[in-house]
Amino acid sequence: MLRKFRIALASVFLIGLTLLFIGIGHQWWGWMAKLQFLPSCLALNTAVIAGILLVTLLFGRIYCSFICPLGVFQDSVNWLSSRRKGKKMRFKFHKEYRAVRDLVLLLFLLALMFGVQWFIALIAPYSAYGRMIRTIVDPTSWTAVAVAGGTLAVIFCFAWFAGREWCADICPVGTVLSVLGRFSAFRPVIDEEKCVHCGLCGKKCKASCIDTFNRKIDYARCVDCFDCLDNCKAGAIKYEFAWKRRKGSKAVAEGRENDTPDAGRRAFLAGTAFLGLSTAARADGGFAEVLPKKVPQRVERLVPPGSGSIRDFYSRCTACGLCISACPNKVLRPSTDLEHLMQPQMGYDKGYCRPECTLCSKVCPAGAILPIEPEQKSVIKIGTAKVNLELCLAFNHEATCGNCELHCPTGAVRMIEKDGRRIPVVNSELCIGCGACENLCPARPLSAITVDGISTHRING
């Protein structure tokens, strides 16, 4: 019963989060992203952090089996793996590798402290899952594909061959939760009187945390999948309140993994359907070729309005990629440089940061992009435009252009007459760096007007 409940709820979360990463339904299940542990820590979202910790203390690591998309994804892989012939009972209890686990957590904390972004992005569970889905939906660069593919390969192998080993020994979130999970109020308990010592629970426990010989469960690693409850033929395992006086009962669990195969499949199908759609885009007929825009060298990079400063943004961002999925203007994309690996950055080659859009600030679960309202957008300065007259069509008399002036939402770019030529000039006080000018400049592949980021955003006016 509990196991079915877990599967149902986990499926809901996995599907919801997957759709979020595909870019569907922020208004309906956007809250699921806000329940994620690591982003909440970075967002200093104390209510959520306290909630998760309390739940863990009360019910064990159910977060890992219900809410964490990477955990549920691994359950799906593990379920597939255990459907192979003779692989139903492929697990065996082993002691926790506490040193490994603590070392990874330590490294992770150091990485957070010193901003070693690539390391965080690689092992943060929520980000890892987001990266995989995002890359299936919209492979932005070879680096992104390679990193996401690598992540998928590693996670898949762990789940296929070793169940929840990743969650038990590597995942830093798992390690933090294990501290409380160890003492959780409710937990699976083995009733020694009923237990027939068959060992089935241990052989099927994907977390390899049931010591059937001693009839003990390692609650630090148990992710409360409740499989053992169903698998025990003797009915000796119960999920019950354990803070009462020790009855001497011992817990057992066992490990047939049976999670949301359907969710995984649906996510995959949704992803491939999406790919199919994007390749079926309309082909040109009788059109002049339009050279793709090149991303210019920027003195400082661009991060979205609401992030305050480049440093704030990158210190909080977990590289989950949710904002990238949400961006309807194709502005946000993952960075490929090592320092900010997979964390988003902005580019105006495919679109620009439109005045009415605040989606990224609404979806960010980590507080890297704080919520802003559309009315604020026209005054939040994230960069400044600069002109390269050599490329300008108006300056070169190629066209009566004035696209930059026409589309500037703040009136910062204006066309003036100088020496018999029309040229664009920029009022850097009014310019907010939205990139309308850069994106709509007809000069290709490099725009004649480009935007440089500023390290600390500010409010104009």
Place this chain on the structure above:
Amino acid sequence: MEFQLTESTARIMERRDFLKISGTGLLGAAAMSVAGCSNNSGQAGQAVESLGKVVRNYPQAGLLGFGAMRWPMIKDADGTDIIDQEKVNEMVDLALEHGVNYFDTAPVYLQGKSEAATGTALHRHPRDSYMVATKLSNFSGPWTFQAGVDMYRRSFENLQTDYIDFYLLHSLSGRESFRKRFLDNGLIDFLLAERQAGRIRHLGFSFHGSREGFDEMMEMHAQYHWDFVQIQMNYSDWYSTDGEESEYMYTRLDELEIPVVIMEPLLGGRLANIPAPLEDMLKAVEPEASAASWAFRFCGSHPRIFCVLSGMTYKEHLEDNLRTFCNFTPLEESDYTLLQTVAAGLGDYHLIDCTDCKYCMPCPYGIDIPGLFQFFNRHITQGTYVASSAQKDYDRMRRKYLTDYDKTVQTVRQADHCCRCFQCLSKCPQKIQIPDELRRIDTYVEDLKQGKI
């Protein structure tokens, strides 16, 4: 000249009288080869097989002519657009079967692919069973003699023929364009000689321009003897306040007894799909008849017309047109009044005058000009244009409109990318102020995106 277009004034008179008397009916089956055509209107559901042949104003040609500017397209293995030759053949066969025997193409149509496809389809039939018209489309220079002759000769290869029935100086606007493209380089003398030699059976021109320009062309008639002239004519232009040119041109040609070929009877399809309130007015008179049929009947009711061209893409277009032209019912006085009202109503919608001829393409900056205009007009016509936020269902309509915008036209080819180089201006036969209209679309979409509408 091999032969002249013959047409008896007597018959025209006869027909006018006939119309006056009966107010309905068809010009005498006696005069025309319209055997098998019934005299009933409202035959929308009638099977095409039973239709017989289209009527004729002149003995040589069916009143419905086939325009080859809008052949159906498919993608080949590489994803490039090519003409769906199989469908073309099928439609050409059906057309010929019903007496549609005038086929109008040009070297520039469908990115240069129309002539060959038309030739391929027609070549499967005896040469004397069809008439083909093509043009010298040298509008965008260089205006050398050799370039013109090369284009002329290529048409023969494409059409797989040794004579062309109707040859047009493509899209003239008056003496200046004629001088530049045909007089100074000697091409007109070459073409006159070709007519003398019989390789051009009839020489004429197609016209887009002002009344003065037309007069200039007519002044040349004494010298060159235009065998026919192709003009734009439809009830919307005819009755619009600034567009009395078509009536003027038709009247002049009628006086000079020059056969008239009609282009844009539907304004690139705009008159086939008119706003619902206006269509209702037509349906109230003829519930079964399509809006397009009214537009065709308007043109076809004028006796000096040699044929009315229709660029039919789908078999359904052809079938609907066959129903109109086989059971042809000329308009009555009350019908003209009705179309005048509809034309006035259309004016209130401020549609963009684009007929999707694509002469403006390719835009050097990649803008999909006709695509944008068609998109904009379509939403106005269908009533899916968002007029104000007070409108019912505003959010949904706004979202749908913007989604459709991105779906119909690639982002980099949308209106906001126009940089006003003005190269399109001289290419548009409808004299649309293209950059201004693009800006109108851009402003509208931008306001809609920002929620200012």
